[in-house]
Amino acid sequence: MPRSEMTVGELIDQLSACDPSTPVQLAMNPFVPMAHRLEQVVPATDASGRAVVYLAEGRDADTQLGHLPPEVAVLLAWQGPVQAPPRRPRRTAGGK
Template identity: 50%
Template sequence: MDLEPEITVGDVLDALSTCDREARVRMAVNPFFPMAHLFGGVIESRAENGESVVYFAEPKEAVQLGPLPPDVAVKLTWQPPNEAPARRRRGTTRPSGDQ
């Protein structure tokens, strides 16, 4: 199984450098049932091989905010973009005869 390359702190900082500094931070979780969660903190630790690893955590009192907005799931490629089905013109019902 090929895993996507892990991103680095530098990658995150580069991505965040274009964001509004006052924007709230949330986590997108579970691509098969995309939900939004509150962001609780950042913890740095060491992996078994000694590499530095940074963890993004939920708050102690985990809060699930609800479904992830569809546009976010599409941008994460968790869901394909969906277009609204074509609408057909509906016929009208009119009384028949001289009415």
């Protein structure tokens, strides 16, 4: 089944439930989830002539904010809710 694209109206509806002073970030790359600073909203036309709106990250070196919090990656279904088991202490040369 083809996936439907989010519309500007749906985005506005979802954002209207948030505090307007909250920063907006992009969650990108489900295999290595990272957070990016959103800088621009660009209305344009795609290759088929259809109107689209692009959300763009900034160009500055600090636009990538780092790893996405694990709980966000889980909510996006990019990662499972299972955490790696704790590491055991290493053995010493004396065999203890």
